[in-house]
Amino acid sequence: MIQREKLRDCHRVVIKVGTSTVTHDSGKLNLLRLENLAREMSDLHSDDRNVSLISSGAVGAGVGKIHFPDRPKTIPEKQALAAIGQGRLMHMYEKFFSEYGKTVAQVLLTRDVFANRLRYLNARHTLLTLLDFGVIPIINENDTVAVDEIKFGDNDTLSALVACLIDADLLIILSDIDGLYSDDPRTNPDAQLLPVVSEITNNMIAHSRSRGSKLSSGGMFTKLTAAKIAMTSGIPMVIANNKEQNVLRRIVAGESLGTLFVPSREPVQGRKQWIAFGSSPHGSIVIDQGAVEAILKRGKSLLPSGVVEVEGGFSRGDVVSIISPEGSEIARGMVNFSADEISVIAGHHTDEIGELLGSIDYDEVVHRNNLALI
Secondary structure, eight states, X not given: OOOGGGGGGOOEEEEEEOHHHHBOXXXXXXXXXXXXXXXXXXXXXXXXXXXXXXXXXXXXXXHHHHTOSSOOOSHHHHHHHHHHHHHHHHHHHHHHHHTTTOOEEEEEEOHHHHHSHHHHHHHHHHHHHHHHTTOEEEEEEOTTTOOTTTOOSOHHHHHHHHHHHTTOSEEEEEESSSSOBSSOTTTOTTOOBOSEESSOOHHHHHTOOOBOSTTOSOBHHHHHHHHHHHHHTTOOEEEEETTSTTHHHHHHTXXXXXXXXXXXXXXXXXXXXXIIIISOOSOEEEEOHHHHHHHHHHOOOBOGGGEEEEESOOOTTOEEEEEOTTSOEEEEEEOSSOHHHHHHHTTXXXXXXXXXXXXXXXXXXXXXXXXXXX
């Protein structure tokens, strides 16, 4: 199990700050926190570390600029406010980081960058090149053009995906809470802070449904989703309170701040990492218990005989969710057959594929090399 002291050796660090960190409740930018963030990140950068920033706050800054009366409720409102606020946000980052001699670059991403393998690799190369140039990328969801089909919906998930994209050594999420608690501390005074988490349980998920501030899109639920992605990919993650003095330096120094999420001993890497978290499933395949055990315990491919039901329409090469009889997603994989073809061969043995489809190109519905456990 990774220890706090090992965080001292982290070279490539991704830091995510939420709306509550960079803006006041009114939506106006919190200049003191922005300046402190720039100072701390610049100090880490001067210590020969690669640092990247995932920053929320564009919509909130837009709200503050035009005195919008409430949280935006529609996509057009959110996009318009993001267009107003994003420039203000980057202007302040540019100003504060330049005071410490640092160069920043704005990178706006949408979900389809991660869903398409070529765009995924292009984004990776761009970000790694910026880091090689000694530049600090400042990344946000492209709220101005994002719609339901391509938006992340929260920057917690985006931060975990970016950490995977650039092979980060550490993901830090700064929030308005000290870390993960045994229950919601706002409603249960007996809730205890969990300093280390090595497994995300159903009980944790059940107690994480509340939203953060009125202008945020996340909450603890999205942070646990991010933790699951990071942990599965072998990246330690820390949730800590943005109000702590020198919080970034203290975390990287190994101090016990917030909650440390310990990564898996056998992380998903490379192409399987993209299958698991970068891509968006085009449909799902429900399998029987025997197939579940073969995939999870014996590392086997998914064969037609283990398929119970096909849901959605997809083509050969698409990524789909693999669902257990209980309805839980256990894996994602790239299929060798279309949805219609799998419906025909479901429940049959491999040697029957040729007769049922007229030809046989593959023995497996999803080969184990194209299958990533969730």
